[in-house]
Amino acid sequence: MITATAQVYSDIRFRQPGSEFSFEIPAAPVQEINDQPLVSDKKLGLISGPAGIAAEWISTITRRIQQSVPGPASGTDVDGWLDSDIAARALGFFDATSDVLPATEPYLYTATNGDLVAEFAGRHGKLTTVIGKAAVNSFAVLEGQIVKTTLNFPFDNVPKARQELMQITKQLHTGAHGIVEA
Amino acid sequence: MALWKPNETVGKNESIGRRLFQRQGLKGAKDQKRPDRTFELYHFEENRDREVSIDRLGATSIDRKVKVYLNPRGHHAAARLHKSDFQGWAATKAKELQSPAQGSPLEILSLPIAAQDGDELSENSFHGRILTPERYDSHDMAIRLKYIFERNYHLEPCIPLDGRIPPPPSKGLFRRLTRWFWTLWN
Numbered sequence: 001m002i003t004a005t006a007q008v009y010s011d012i013r014f015r016q017p018g019s020e021f022s023f024e025i026p027a028a029p030v031q032e033i034n035d036q037p038l039v040s041d042k043k044l045g046l047i048s049g050p051a052g053i054a055a056e057w058i059s060t061i062t063r064r065i066q067q068s069v070p071g072p073a074s075g076t077d078v079d080g081w082l083d084s085d086i087a088a089r090a091l092g093f094f095d096a097t098s099d100v101l102p103a104t105e106p107y108l109y110t111a112t113n114g115d116l117v118a119e120f121a122g123r124h125g126k127l128t129t130v131i132g133k134a135a136v137n138s139f140a141v142l143e144g145q146i147v148k149t150t151l152n153f154p155f156d157n158v159p160k161a162r163q164e165l166m167q168i169t170k171q172l173h174t175g176a177h178g179i180v181e182a
Numbered sequence: 183m184a185l186w187k188p189n190e191t192v193g194k195n196e197s198i199g200r201r202l203f204q205r206q207g208l209k210g211a212k213d214q215k216r217p218d219r220t221f222e223l224y225h226f227e228e229n230r231d232r233e234v235s236i237d238r239l240g241a242t243s244i245d246r247k248v249k250v251y252l253n254p255r256g257h258h259a260a261a262r263l264h265k266s267d268f269q270g271w272a273a274t275k276a277k278e279l280q281s282p283a284q285g286s287p288l289e290i291l292s293l294p295i296a297a298q299d300g301d302e303l304s305e306n307s308f309h310g311r312i313l314t315p316e317r318y319d320s321h322d323m324a325i326r327l328k329y330i331f332e333r334n335y336h337l338e339p340c341i342p343l344d345g346r347i348p349p350p351p352s353k354g355l356f357r358r359l360t361r362w363f364w365t366l367w368n
Binding site for chain 2: 141
């Protein structure tokens with residue numbers, strides 16, 4: 001069957017382009033064009049590409065992170081405070097990815113070593129993001145299987161990480177298919 | 183009836199528990215609600231080495247006598263090592279780790295601890311350790327354990343130091359009635 005099909009296709013010949021048909025574009029009427037750009041043109045000029053819409057929770061999470069960084073008068077109590085470097089990295093990470101993360105607000109706390117943990121819940125699983133000084137590790141648990149995504153600082157490959165997070169978020173919402181354990 | 187004497191190998195039907203110690207949440211996130219029936223990553227992180235300590239809570243279910251034995255040790259560890267309060271245990275069956283439905287099995291070793299420097303509460307005949315696979319870092323292991331323990335969520339509460347039995351959870355009509363009777367009784 002395959003051989004026969006291949007034979008049929010090898011018999012097809014392509015006509016020389018333009019040998020049978022010719023297209024003539026009618027001349028457009030000459031119009032006066034105003035060279036002065038409109039206000040809206042200037043605004044459009046600032047947009048370099050498709051812009052994501054930040055998650056609804058971004059302002060709440062930003063406030064919680066900022067208010068968890070100790071100020072000069074915070075005293076010696078270390079519990080409950082977040083390292084300022086980790087806070088800055090967390091804000092950068094959420095700024096770059098909130099639009100591809102789950103829509104539900106994450107639950108925040110710190111790991112034993114001070115890394116920031118953000119936990120998202122989805123219909124079909126959970127996503128736990130651990131933000132440290134060197135990297136952001138995201139662990140998705142989909143139908144009992146763990147998928148790990150790492151984004152190193154300085155952000156080395158945001159588009160790839162966004163793509164992976166977007167896929168994980170979609171799977172959290174719709175269910176997992178073809179996931180390999182980390 | 184005598185106190186359970188655990189075997190050298192951890193049986194699949196044994197109840198195992200990871201001690202939970204209270205920790206302050208983020209200062210700026212006091213307004214967030216903790217999700218129900220979840221543990222936190224630090225509950226399963228180990229500071230001292232790569233193996234994760236657990237208590238063997240009973241041969242087939244949580245043994246009350248074993249719990250009474252372990253309870254003061256949990257409070258002792260909380261005060262001495264963690265400078266916080268002991269809350270109880272995240273509990274599950276050993277088979278959930280040893281032969282999970284998905285993912286590679288985790289090995290649990292029996293490692294009883296003898297009393298140190300005459301400190302009776304440092305002894306633990308029911309101590310065990312979960313071995314961390316070579317390819318896992320501490321976060322990987324903690325995540326794996328967190329989700330295994332959350333799958334069949336069971337928080338076994340500690341017995342408070344004043345000896346009063348903690349109230350049962352208040353969800354559901356039966357539990358609310360039980361709680362009401364408990365409140366009257368106490």
